Amino acid sequence: MQWDSLSAFWDMGGAAAFVWGSYGVTFALVALEFFLVRRRRLDTVRRLLRWRRAVGKEKKERAA
Amino acid sequence: MLNTFVAVLRRDLLLAWRGRADVLVTLAFFVIVVCLFPFGVGAEPNQLRAIAPGVLWVAVLLSCLLSMHRLFAQDHADGTLEQLLLSSEPAVVWVGAKVLAFWLSTGLPVVVVAPGLALLLDLEQGALPVLVVSLLLGTPILALLGAVGAALTLGVRGGGMLLALLVLPLFVPVLIFGAGAVEAELSGTGAVAHLLLLGGGCAGALALAPWACAASLRISME
Amino acid sequence: MTAAERAPRASLFRFAAPQTFYPLAGRLAPWFAAAALVLTLAGMWLGFFVAPTDATQGEVYRVIFIHVPAAWMSMFIYLVMAFWSAVGLVMNTRLSFVMSQALAPTGAMFCFVALWTGALWGRPTWGAYWVWDARLTSQLLLLFLYLGFIALTRAIEDPRRADRAGAMIALVGAVNVPIIYFSVKWWNTLHQGASVSLTKAPSMASTMLAGMLVMAFAAWAYTLAVTLWRVRPMILERERHTEWVGAVLEAEGARAGGGR
Numbered sequence: 001m002q003w004d005s006l007s008a009f010w011d012m013g014g015a016a017a018f019v020w021g022s023y024g025v026t027f028a029l030v031a032l033e034f035f036l037v038r039r040r041r042l043d044t045v046r047r048l049l050r051w052r053r054a055v056g057k058e059k060k061e062r063a064a
Numbered sequence: 065m066l067n068t069f070v071a072v073l074r075r076d077l078l079l080a081w082r083g084r085a086d087v088l089v090t091l092a093f094f095v096i097v098v099c100l101f102p103f104g105v106g107a108e109p110n111q112l113r114a115i116a117p118g119v120l121w122v123a124v125l126l127s128c129l130l131s132m133h134r135l136f137a138q139d140h141a142d143g144t145l146e147q148l149l150l151s152s153e154p155a156v157v158w159v160g161a162k163v164l165a166f167w168l169s170t171g172l173p174v175v176v177v178a179p180g181l182a183l184l185l186d187l188e189q190g191a192l193p194v195l196v197v198s199l200l201l202g203t204p205i206l207a208l209l210g211a212v213g214a215a216l217t218l219g220v221r222g223g224g225m226l227l228a229l230l231v232l233p234l235f236v237p238v239l240i241f242g243a244g245a246v247e248a249e250l251s252g253t254g255a256v257a258h259l260l261l262l263g264g265g266c267a268g269a270l271a272l273a274p275w276a277c278a279a280s281l282r283i284s285m286e
Numbered sequence: 287m288t289a290a291e292r293a294p295r296a297s298l299f300r301f302a303a304p305q306t307f308y309p310l311a312g313r314l315a316p317w318f319a320a321a322a323l324v325l326t327l328a329g330m331w332l333g334f335f336v337a338p339t340d341a342t343q344g345e346v347y348r349v350i351f352i353h354v355p356a357a358w359m360s361m362f363i364y365l366v367m368a369f370w371s372a373v374g375l376v377m378n379t380r381l382s383f384v385m386s387q388a389l390a391p392t393g394a395m396f397c398f399v400a401l402w403t404g405a406l407w408g409r410p411t412w413g414a415y416w417v418w419d420a421r422l423t424s425q426l427l428l429l430f431l432y433l434g435f436i437a438l439t440r441a442i443e444d445p446r447r448a449d450r451a452g453a454m455i456a457l458v459g460a461v462n463v464p465i466i467y468f469s470v471k472w473w474n475t476l477h478q479g480a481s482v483s484l485t486k487a488p489s490m491a492s493t494m495l496a497g498m499l500v501m502a503f504a505a506w507a508y509t510l511a512v513t514l515w516r517v518r519p520m521i522l523e524r525e526r527h528t529e530w531v532g533a534v535l536e537a538e539g540a541r542a543g544g545g546r
Contacts, residue, residue: 013345237469
């Protein structure tokens with residue numbers, strides 16, 4: 001084990017801002033991408049469902 | 065085949081001649097961009113001399129980009145492009161002719177004006193021939209690569225900015241070797257290697273870009 | 287699609303059909319995501335608790351465990367994108383275009399991560415956030431290529447044209463990437479000499495290498511998961527007129543609680 005204490009771990013030999021800045025931004029971006037992909041999927045399903053029902057209704061009306 | 069090439073070339077050159085105001089605007093843009101630099105970085109001759117090759121090349125690149133969207137826009141608007149694509153002639157032939165006409169009408173004037181502007185930036189006169197040769201070898205690459213971008217962004221909204229985003233990264237090697245040739249000449253290491261690489265790039269672009277451009281036009285016009 | 291209908295037994299091509307690929311992607315993606323999570327945790331553990339402190343750089347070097355995998359991934363994804371683009375243009379398979387477009391945002395993300403971590407690593411080691419080093423500069427240009435691809439495919443409204451135009455620019459970019467890299471390297475050696483040496487320490491501890499490789503695998507798994515997830519709604523969108531998408535949508539709507 002390299003670290004004497006938790007605070008030594010967080011300090012990263014004085015380079016805390018650089019190391020944690022790198023990891024923080026990376027994981028924030030990954031989380032953001034994950035979230036955006038999920039939202040896009042939900043949006044698409046919702047929009048296409050609405051579209052499908054609108055088209056279906058139109059067809060029924062035309063048939064009637 | 066040669067007939068088509070010559071016919072399209074003559075037609076496009078004639079059109080360029082009739083619309084020569086556009087060419088003059090491109091030239092004026094080139095001159096003004098170069099003239100802005102002394103105001104920005106100061107008129108110290110040593111400094112100007114140091115940045116002259118880069119400034120000239122960047123200005124060439126920008127003015128080429130500025131006129132690029134004109135390459136197919138007119139023919140797209142009046143339906144000529146569709147007719148050409150429907151014709152039995154291989155598209156590469158007339159695409160090549162169009163790009164050549166474009167280079168002759170916008171690239172070449174810039175090359176002609178560039179040495180004069182180089183004097184404004186106090187570039188050593190010994191380096192002027194290298195500057196002209198590097199521009200002669202480099203601007204066709206810009207025109208050929210730009211033609212692919214212009215074909216892909218044909219009729220797309222915000223096409224001008226998009227075209228810049230697409231082709232500017234591809235222009236970087238040309239900029240490096242073009243400005244590098246002049247700098248190498250100034251520093252005494254000799255510009256031959258740079259010019260040979262530019263020539264190689266020019267040959268490569270000549271061999272590949274017309275096909276890519278013809279394919280892109282087909283994609284855009286479907 | 288038609289090929290798959292004609293020859294359902296050609297098992298590999300079967301998955302080129304959207305209606306077989308859609309459920310497959312949905313089934314595979316969570317596994318890849320789980321693998322990415324496990325591998326990331328393992329890689330971080332290796333990187334922070336097993337790998338020793340670097341003799342010359344101290345603790346800052348620990349950025350390497352995301353910097354290098356991200357840089358590798360950003361280049362690799364561009365190649366895969368170009369590959370799918372070529373397949374799409376040659377074989378006329380719509381799914382390949384969708385794949386290349388689904389990969390692009392993740393590639394751009396990794397490209398940005400590589401630049402960001404490179405800058406943060408550079409400040410303490412070379413004393414500057416940015417140096418015009420060959421690798422950094424070509425990474426930056428790669429980011430521009432990604433942005434151009436994404437912007438072009440988003441700007442064209444007709445999906446068929448967007449697919450093909452994007453594929454074309456991806457291929458043109460792929461041909462140019464080696465040229466760009468070579469020219470930037472040439473330019474860099476002329477302008478900077480050996481003042482900034484970026485060569486890694488020759489004797490890299492094996493635990494460091496292990497951590498880096500595990501993180502690289504994590505990046506692979508993550509890319510696969512996110513891409514498959516991104517492909518799914520794109521397929522639905524493009525195939526919305528078909529029967530099977532209708533069935534999928536109704537099932538999704540029912541699952542979302544009656545749906546509106």
